[in-house]
Amino acid sequence: MANGSRQAAWEFFGTELKRRREDAGLTQVELGSRVFVSGGYIGQFEQAIRKPQLDVAQRIDEVLQTDGIFERLCRKLIDDKRYAEYFAGVVELERQATQICEFAPTLVPGMLQTAVYARAVTVAANPFVTDEYVEEKVTARLERARILEDATRPEYWVVLHENVLCVPVGGRESMAAQLHHIARLMRERLVMVTVLPYSAGAHPSMGGMLTLLEFDDAPPAAYTETSFSGTLVDDPGVVKNAQRAYDLLRVAALSPEASLALIESVAEDYRRCTRTT
Secondary structure, rough: OOOHHHHHHHHHHHHHHHHHHHHHOOOOOHHHHHOOOHHHHHHHHHHHEEEOHHHHHHHHHHHOOOOOHHHHHHHHHHOOOOOOHHHHHHHHHHHHOOOOEEEOOOOOHHHHOOOHHHHHHHHHOOOOHHHHHHHHHHHHHHHHHHHHOOOOOOOOEEEEEHHHHHOOOOOOHHHHHHHHHHHHHHHHOOOOEEEEOOHHHHOOOOOOOEEEEEEEOOOEEEEEEOOOOOEEOOOHHHEEEEHHHHHHHHHHHHHHHHHHHHHHHHHHHHHHHHHHO
């Protein structure tokens, strides 16, 4: 579904929600309290500013007795085969975020990946799929990255574990190009990337990838991901703990200048290895 039609569909979701809520004689605050979100959240859903998660849509159906209409709408709208179901909602939030902070323990984050790197990751995880499937996934990742070039782009902070630099995904030439791509974005001040070195030892987010999202007119959210699942949360207590963990990662990471020097040095090492083989 194209972005324009998706947005129109979310606006329909919001308009229908407002109509059904008012028919039930409930304020935004009253409905919010019954589905365990704030009244402000309900307002954001109705204005298509924020997209409700599936479990919230299901609770809205229960409270308003709407025979599953909001669950069906939500499932239809998040059914973007380019992304795992648990990640589709994150993609929507990225487009609205004013700041995105990521910790990547093993792989370059999707929004920083080159096409060659993204293709190698996709094939490694899906060795029996068609070329069309692979290209669809790669295209989706490159499309996500376009927000970094927008005039209204979010601040994008990334902490890369040194592991990410040392695994030659797609081969040495691929890694050299990937690291030079990251260095270019850093030098153009489109992103802020730091490296958590091996010498830092144990760190507070050893369970997997972590993403924090902040918004102008909505509470922050956190997303964690392991190999086969992801969890998007906006519970204030959980998000606060995730933010603290990220702060500790930033303190333990190298400075931006030292990180850039390391990334470019490792990229050149890959280049030299490529030339001599």
